[in-house]
Amino acid sequence: GEEVAQTPKHLVRGEGQKAKLYCAPIKGHSYVFWYQQVLKNEFKFLISFQNENVFDETGMPKERFSAKCLPNSPCSLEIQATKLEDSAVYFCASSHELPNQPQHFGDGTRLSIL
Amino acid sequence: DQQVKQNSPSLSVQEGRISILNCDYTNSMFDYFLWYKKYPAEGPTFLISISSIKDKNEDGRFTVFLNKSAKHLSLHIVPSQPGDSAVYFCAASGASGANSKLTFGKGITLSVRP
Known part of the structure; x- marks a missing residue:
């Protein structure tokens, strides 16, 4: 499609439960990025993919967080054993090529941990 | 340590006048700079970008200026319109694909x- 599609828009989980977020990049874009917005105006990079390969995972928490981009499927970000501090808006972005090409963002998934 | 700084949290201008939004950075490895506009409950929307080999890039009402020696960039919006009311984010990335976050x-x- 012409837009980055993220689902669901809002996800509510009890502490300790698993959360899984999905992202369909713009058609033809090879690169996918995940960002976490915890405080209203602060974005934190998590991980990026080039097609199905991890490109940069330097921002990914070592425990509980995992991500995949498989052929012919939406990319996913999974959080095991969620904690209250995982409550955030998670944005996915895609880019046609790198470097020096803009990343285009989806509308995010708001994750609320109760 | 914040590598990209937008020191003014807010700006108010009259319709039809110029809006000037400023941004400073500290990392000399940054090579590509972007401005995004964000409405509540939506993802950031790409506005305009500039690479470090240029000092100005223009797209309609939006112009970005880059002063590499001062590590400073600015976004000019002329003329400003009520629909421009939003949160504006400055962002930066490195020169190589591996530094594309x-x-x-x-x-x-x-x-x-x-």
Whole structure:
């Protein structure tokens, strides 16, 4: 499609439960990025993919967080054993090529941990 | 340590006048700079970008200026319109694909008064 599609828009989980977020990049874009917005105006990079390969995972928490981009499927970000501090808006972005090409963002998934 | 700084949290301008949004960065490895506009409950929307080999890039009402020696960039919006009211984020990335993750500033809220 012409837009980055993220689902669901809002996800509510009890502490300790698993959360899984999905992202369909713009058609033809090879690169996918995940960002976490915890405080209203602060974005934190998590991980990026080039097609199905991890490109940069330097921002990914070592425990509980995992991500995949498989052929012919939406990319996913999974959080095991969620904690209250995982409550955030998670944005996915895609880019046609790198470097020096803009990343285009989806509308995010708001994750609320109760 | 914040590598991209937007020191003014808000700006209010009259419709039809110029809006000037400023951004400073500290990392000399940044090579590509972008401005995004964000409405509540939506993802950041790409506005305009500039690479470090240029000092100006223009797209309609939006112009970005880059002063590499001062590590400073600015976004000019002329003329400002009420629909421009939003949060504006400055972002930067490195020169190579491996440094393509975006580092964001904290944003500035622009209000355009009718």
